[in-house]
Amino acid sequence: MTLRAVKPQHETRTRILDAAEELFMQHGFEGSSMRSLTAKAGVNLAAVNYHFGSKHALIEAVFRRRLDPMNVARVAELEKLEAEDRASSPEAIIRAFITPGLRLLEDAKGGGRNFARLLGRTYTEPNKAVRQLIGLMYAPAMQRYKAALERALPQMPREELVWRMHFMFGTLAYTLAATDTVQLIAGCKPEDRYDARLLEERLTAFLAAGLTAPLKSLIKKAA
Amino acid sequence: MTLRAVKPQHETRTRILDAAEELFMQHGFEGSSMRSLTAKAGVNLAAVNYHFGSKHALIEAVFRRRLDPMNVARVAELEKLEAEDRASSPEAIIRAFITPGLRLLEDAKGGGRNFARLLGRTYTEPNKAVRQLIGLMYAPAMQRYKAALERALPQMPREELVWRMHFMFGTLAYTLAATDTVQLIAGCKPEDRYDARLLEERLTAFLAAGLTAPLKSLIKKAA
DNA sequence: CTAGCATTCAAACGTTCGTTTGAACCCGGA
C-alpha cells in the first residue's frame, strides 16, 4: 500500500516548504531562486517541479499549509465567542481575530515566525497573482468578522467600520511582518525573545481603542 | 554654460525616475527589469547605468527624490506645532506625522500615489539593503516624534509608547500601500476617487484613540 | 528474485537578467 514506515512520507515536500518559507521571508519570491531554495532544503534542483509543478505552485502551497488552518482557527474562535454570548464585546472579537496570527510568532522553532513575517509582507505584495491568492483565502473569515463587528457596534456607519477594519488589518499585518523595525523607533534592542502574550495585550488595547474611537469629529467633518 | 533652454535638463533622468516609480510599485524591484523600465520611460536600455550607475542606485534615487522632502515636511510640521504650543496634543502630533504621507495620495497625476504605495510596501521589503536605506532616511524624523510624544504623554511607559508608535507607523504604512485591499473587507467598490481629507480624519481618530488607550489592563497582565 | 513504480539525480534547455562597450549623434563655443 501507500503506507510506509512513519518517517519519510513526503519528507522532501516538507523540507522544500520549510526552506521556501524561510527564503521567501528573507529575499522575497523573485529574490529566491530555485537553486538556492533546493540547496537550502538539501534536495535536487528538479524536486520542486516534480513535487509541486512550478515555482508559483510552490508559493501557493507555502501559504496554504499555514493559512487554511489559521483561518479555520479564526472562524472557530469567533463561533466560540458567539456560542458563549460574548460576541457583543469588540475587544473580544479583536482578540479572537489576532490570536491565531500572533500564535505564529510563538512558534519560532517550527518556522511559524518565518511565515508570520512572510505573511505580513504579502499583504502588500507587488505580485498580483499572489495577492489575489491570499485575498481569496481570507475572504470567508473576513466576512464573518465584519458581520460580527457590525452586530457589536450597531451605531457605527458601515463605511467607517470598513475603514477601521482596514486599519486593524494593517496594524496586524505590519506587526507580524516588521518585527525588527521596532528598533527603528526604540533606537536599539532587538529584544529577540518575543513575548507574544504581552504583544497580544498591547495590540488588543490599541486596536480596541481605535475601533471604538468616538465618531463626533468625523460627523462634523464629513458633513 | 551648463544652462540650457528650460525644458530638457535632466529630462531623461526624470522620465526614468517616473517610470521606475510606477513599475516598482506594480511589480517590485526584482520584478521590474531594466528593459521593461527603460522601454516604459522611452529611453535607451543603457541610460539607467549611464545616469545612475546601477539598478540599486536607481532604487535609492527613487526614494530620495520623495522621501527627503517628506521627512523635512514632517519635522517642519512638528516644529510649527511646538512653536505654537500645540505640541501637548497627541492628536495634533499624529496629524502632523501622517499628513505629509497622505499628501502623496492626493497627487495622483504627479505620481505621488504610485510612490505612496511603493513606500508602504517597502517598510516590509525583503531586500535588506533597501530596508536599511529607508530606515536611515526616517531615523531623524522618527526620533523627533518620539521625543514629542514622550512629552505629550508623560504618564506612558517608554516601552509601551515605542510599541504604540510601531502600531501607528504600521497602520499608516499599510494604508498607503494597500489602497486596493479595502475592497477585500468592503466586498466591492474600489472607490477610485480618494478623499484624502476624509481619510486623514479617519486615520487620526483611529490612531489617537489607539495611542492614548487606557493602560490598566496592561499593567495587570504585565505584573 | 524480479518487475514496476515513485523518486532522485546530473546535465542541459532556451530565455532573460544587469551591465558593458564603442561607435554615432547632438550642439554650443572657438
Add this chain to the structure above:
DNA sequence: TCCGGGTTCAAACGAACGTTTGAATGCTAG
C-alpha cells in the same frame, strides 16, 4: 567651419534564471 564633451544608441557580454529531460536509484508487491 570644425572640435569636443555630454548623451544616446544597437549590440553583445557572461551569468543566472525556471524548467525539462532521460537515465539511475530505491523500494514494494507479486
